[in-house]
Structures are given as C-alpha cells and as structure tokens.
Amino acid sequence: xxxxxxxxxxxxxxxxxxxxxxxxxxxxxxxxxxxxxxxxxxxxxxxxxxxxxxxxxxxxxxxxxxxxxxxxxxxxxxxxxxxxxxxxxxxxxxxxxxxxxxxxxxxxxxxxxxxxxxxxxxxxxxxxxxxxxxxxxxxxxxxxxxxxxxxxxxxxxxxxxxxxxxxxxxxxxxxxxxxxxxxxxxxxx
Numbered sequence: 286x287x288x289x290x291x292x293x294x295x296x297x298x299x300x301x302x303x304x305x306x307x308x309x310x311x312x313x314x315x316x317x318x319x320x321x322x323x324x325x326x327x328x329x330x331x332x333x334x335x336x337x338x339x340x341x342x343x344x345x346x347x348x349x350x351x352x353x354x355x356x357x358x359x360x361x362x363x364x365x366x367x368x369x370x371x372x373x374x375x376x377x378x379x380x381x382x383x384x385x386x387x388x389x390x391x392x393x394x395x396x397x398x399x400x401x402x403x404x405x406x407x408x409x410x411x412x413x414x415x416x417x418x419x420x421x422x423x424x425x426x427x428x429x430x431x432x433x434x435x436x437x438x439x440x441x442x443x444x445x446x447x448x449x450x451x452x453x454x455x456x457x458x459x460x461x462x463x464x465x466x467x468x469x470x471x472x473x474x
Contacts, residue, residue, distance in 0.1 A: 286312070292335045297325060301352075305463075310348040312336065322352040367450065384449065385432040390425060393435075399427045 290298035300317045307313050316322045325332065329350055340347040385393075395403070406423050410416050433447035434440070440447050441458035443465070452462040 288336075288339050289314070292332055292339070293325065293328070297321065301325060304353070306345075306347075307351065310346055311351045312347060312349075313351045313353055316352045316354055319354060322354060325350075325352060366452075385429060385436075389432060390428045393428050393432050395424075395427060395431060399431055403427060 286303040289301070289303045293301065300321045301314050303312050303314045305313050314325070316325065333347075333350060336347055336350075403420070403424055407420055410419060430446050433449065438447040438449055439451050439456065441451060441461050442455045443457050443461040446458055448458040450459070451457060452459065453465070455465070457465060
C-alpha cells in the first residue's frame with residue numbers, strides 16, 4: 286500500500302489512496318471522483334502487474350483492484366481531523382487524553398473481567414512459535430483500553446471501548462467506524 290505512489294505516479298497518486306484489502310484479497314483504493322476511477326480502470330492491468338510483483342515480495346496474495354469513490358471524501362475528512370488534533374496537541378492547545386507510556390501500562394492492574402478475557406484468548410489460541418507474542422500484544426491492548434478508560438477517554442458508541450479518537454456522528458472507534466462504513470456501502474449497493 287505504501288508503494289502505491291510509485292506504481293501509479295502523479296497525478297494519480299495524489300488523487301487516490303489504497304485503504305484496505307477486502308475479504309476477496311482485492312486492494313480497495315479510494316479515488317477522488319469517477320474520472321479518476323475511469324482512468325485508473327483503463328490502466329488497471331499495468332497497475333496490477335506491478336502490484337502483483339510487490340505483493341509477492343512481501344508474501345501477500347493480491348487478487349485484484351477495486352475503486353471506491355465515496356471512501357475518498359471520508360478518508361480526507363478523517364485525515365484532516367487527525368492532523369488538526371495532532372497540531373493542537375503539539376501547540377499545547379489541547380490537553381485531552383493521550384496514549385499511555387510503557388511504564389504506565391506495566392503498572393496497571395488488570396481487573397477480573399480483563400484477566401478472564403486474556404485467559405479466554407490464551408485458551409483459544411493454537412500453540413505456535415509466535416503465540417506468546419500474540420498474547421503479549423493482546424494483553425498490552427487490554428491494558429491500554431483499561432488505562433484510557435480510567436483516564437477519561439471517550440468510549441465508542443458501538444463497542445464501548447475507550448479510545449482517543451472517535452469518528453462520525455455516532456462517535457465510533459476506528460474498527461467500528463470501518464465496519465459501519467462497509468455496512469452502509471453494502472446496504473446502498
């Protein structure tokens with residue numbers, strides 16, 4: 286995805302942005318408008334040839350490309366919001382919630398609910414060489430969510446998890462926002 290600008294070149298790189306891989310292993314690309322989608326569609330075979338080479342080199346099986354016109358405006362709004370938030374924090378203008386430090390996470394005691402969730406995760410994880418790393422990552426995420434909740438972060442309107450940034454009028458965390466956008470897209474299709 287980070288190589289998109291090298292594959293399509295300008296002006297197409299600044300008028301489009303890859304956003305995710307769908308369940309069929311297609312790269313979904315947000316495009317500014319239908320004209321950009323049409324131009325990229327005409328170049329689709331050349332783009333796919335170059336993307337396949339890059340994807341193979343990092344072990345990704347890429348099936349195809351899909352262009353999303355609606356996603357571009359949502360993506361731009363989200364990027365502008367994140368940039369504005371970062372600017373406010375850098376200038377000292379916003380003293381809102383922040384990410385916890387490693388020390389703060391290590392000092393946090395998990396409650397019985399989080400400990401049970403972690404045990405359930407361990408039990409359902411197939412033992413492999415990397416399973417202990419997965420457990421570490423999952424535990425760190427549980428600690429982060431608990432720390433954010435204890436330190437006044439807002440909670441997602443869907444899943445109830447504490448997060449620094451919530452999106453849309455329903456105030457959703459990133460994963461819930463993506464799911465709701467996909468649901469709306471499928472519903473309108």
